[in-house]
Amino acid sequence: MKKTLLLSLGLLAVASVASAAPQVFDFKDPKGVNNAVFKLDAPLEAITGSANGISGSISFDPENPGATTGKIVIAAASLIVPNPIMKDHLQGEQWMNVAKHKEITFEAKSLSNVKTSGYTTSASVTGTLTIKGVAKETTIPVRFTYLKDKLGQRVPNMKGDLLVLRANFQIKRTDFDINPKAPQDKASDTIDLALSIAGAAPTK
Amino acid sequence: MKPLRLLALLVALCAIVVWLAAGANRGWTKTIVETRTQDPVTGIDGITYEKRFVPGLDFLGASMIGAALLAGVSLFLPAPPNNKINT
Numbered sequence: 001m002k003k004t005l006l007l008s009l010g011l012l013a014v015a016s017v018a019s020a021a022p023q024v025f026d027f028k029d030p031k032g033v034n035n036a037v038f039k040l041d042a043p044l045e046a047i048t049g050s051a052n053g054i055s056g057s058i059s060f061d062p063e064n065p066g067a068t069t070g071k072i073v074i075a076a077a078s079l080i081v082p083n084p085i086m087k088d089h090l091q092g093e094q095w096m097n098v099a100k101h102k103e104i105t106f107e108a109k110s111l112s113n114v115k116t117s118g119y120t121t122s123a124s125v126t127g128t129l130t131i132k133g134v135a136k137e138t139t140i141p142v143r144f145t146y147l148k149d150k151l152g153q154r155v156p157n158m159k160g161d162l163l164v165l166r167a168n169f170q171i172k173r174t175d176f177d178i179n180p181k182a183p184q185d186k187a188s189d190t191i192d193l194a195l196s197i198a199g200a201a202p203t204k
Numbered sequence: 205m206k207p208l209r210l211l212a213l214l215v216a217l218c219a220i221v222v223w224l225a226a227g228a229n230r231g232w233t234k235t236i237v238e239t240r241t242q243d244p245v246t247g248i249d250g251i252t253y254e255k256r257f258v259p260g261l262d263f264l265g266a267s268m269i270g271a272a273l274l275a276g277v278s279l280f281l282p283a284p285p286n287n288k289i290n291t
Contacts (some may be wrong), residue, residue, distance in 0.1 A: 082235070164246045198246040
């Protein structure tokens with residue numbers, strides 16, 4: 001009787017430790033919904049576009065969101081604007097030079113100001129943002145929403161959890177050598193970025 | 205001369221009608237149009253693009269310049285010979 005009780009307690013302890021382990025969420029979305037939107041709002045012209053070639057993974061522990069780490073990658077060639085000439089310019093050598101710099105990456109290193117309410121965690125994520133080969137230490141306000149057991153609702157025949165990540169922040173075009181000579185009354189130096197992505201952690 | 209001016213007027217009118225019919229877009233011409241659909245599980249607005257031509261102010265401007273050039277050229281063309289026979 002005593003042995004059974006001890007064994008049960010041991011199994012319970014192992015199970016609780018296992019459930020507290022960080023989960024790895026894959027952000028390559030099979031539904032293609034993940035996107036990053038950018039906007040340059042200059043006095044003479046507003047340019048808006050998006051990118052949907054998003055991949056990467058994040059290690060997230062719902063019990064300890066402050067320990068989150070990971071890397072998000074955006075395929076530079078997926079950057080798009082509705083005007084075809086503008087798209088060619090955007091992907092060209094002076095602007096994003098996507099033929100040479102194929103990826104835009106953000107590698108999260110540490111979290112601060114972590115606040116969790118229910119399944120939502122907001123935090124300032126510090127990491128390395130690399131655009132056009134220029135890497136800069138950047139802090140981004142991020143909101144994580146942990147959706148337990150919701151993967152099956154999104155992808156049939158799969159079980160697991162989802163992690164939704166939303167971030168709105170600004171960068172300076174000239175900081176990343178994105179056509180620094182472009183007149184700022186036509187192409188704003190400030191780029192507004194909005195990231196809305198979901199990652200999946202299937203259960204095995 | 206006269207047919208060229210009429211053609212210029214036609215080009216200008218067609219451009220205006222096409223621009224107005226496509227929604228009088230005051231931005232640049234678009235060849236794709238964004239559609240947003242919300243994912244019911246994650247709440248993320250998914251962005252898809254549909255191929256559609258939406259003329260902008262650049263299309264209107266280029267058409268007006270084209271029409272003005274046609275009208276301008278017509279001023280330099282010699283007048284057609286008068287076919288009336290004086291009796």
